[in-house]
Amino acid sequence: MPDLFDLSGDRVPLADADVRLFPDALGPDEADFAFRRLLSHTPWESREVVIWGKKRMQPRQIAWYGDDGAAYRYSGATFAPLPWTGLLQRLRRRMEVLSGARFNSVLLNLYRDGNDSMGWHSDNEPELGPEPVIASLTLGASRAFLFRRRSEQNGTPVKVMLAHGTMLLMAGQTQANWQHAINKEAGVTGPRISLTFRAVRTRSGSSEDRSKGAGPATPGPVNPKRR
Template identity: 45%
Template sequence: MMTANHEPCQPEIVTLDQGAVLTLWQSALPPEWACNLFAELRDSLRWHQPQVQVFGRKHLTPRLTTWQGEPGISYRYSGLTETAEGWPEVLKPVLHQVESLTGHRFNSVLGNYYRSGADSMGYHSDDEPELGPEPWIASLSLGASRDFVFRRREGDRSQCARLVLPDNSLLLMSPQVQARFQHALPRRARVQEGRINLTFRLIHQPQNA
């Protein structure tokens, strides 16, 4: 349960460049709640390992995923379309806290379950058309700490920044992050524990949907 008097740490602000800003909160959720949330999400949500198409080839994602949100909200990425059936009760207070901290509204969340350091996410930007021209993305991390890395979309494509995202941290990415950078979660052989990442989004549905 959420405690009314919980105050997360003051956020750390990281500016990549060109107006791309990252805001990172430590202890985003009350610790007594967050410590059980990883297991509750892992055991109660419907996780699956979809087959996606990247550069014309199909392969299984190196992680498990789940798509949740307001009924009928759809999201298409890498040739895959997911449609939400409504917010599970376990996610409703999480959504409320994320919206309260960030000051932004979200109607859906893409969950990724990294079972160990062998699971990963390649470089990409969250810039699908249904996110709109200026998407704010909020990312809640639970479980094992993992590196979160960035590179520019143009020019020098080498890694230019790295954040360590620990358990119970919340990262807010400004729209310029998606427009000018790509991000990834690389494999880390030394990590044996699991990590769940909840990436909250505001999907703009077509008017005739």
């Protein structure tokens, strides 16, 4: 596997973390196509999770896709994967080429407007492994993605703006040392979809159950032309 951070992308200046921003992960037409298709064709659902011992509805809608057996558990909820769609397969391939990593699952989050949010957390569940690689693709409205040190939770957060077609890559010790969140934003009126590609350990104990190779170095188009 190539070194993740020998690839292109803008490094986000966080100590004890490996974070890069890819502003043009998708071209404008590709991003527009993917956003419209996912917004209208994804079986979005609201889920109840346990936060600080209390049951609450998530302040956003979600969908979980992945390889067979790539179940994901967090906040007292278990998510069984829906089968990959053609579009999600193409997006996965694009993120794999940019990151140099392999992914077997993706969590889709729909932030319907600025009232939807994501609380402070780290993606450090056991099935993700000790140093997970997570590629987060943004489609739709721009939102501020916040980082704070886990050991300095009262400090000033680091803000990274995630725009339409942008991918944020987190790896190494990022989840061990930092938390991230998306706060409510009154000025945001449009929807945002985030796709967080990751590799979870499956029932066989592996996060790389796909039998085929990584494929060509250049991914195909996200919105292939109809013949």
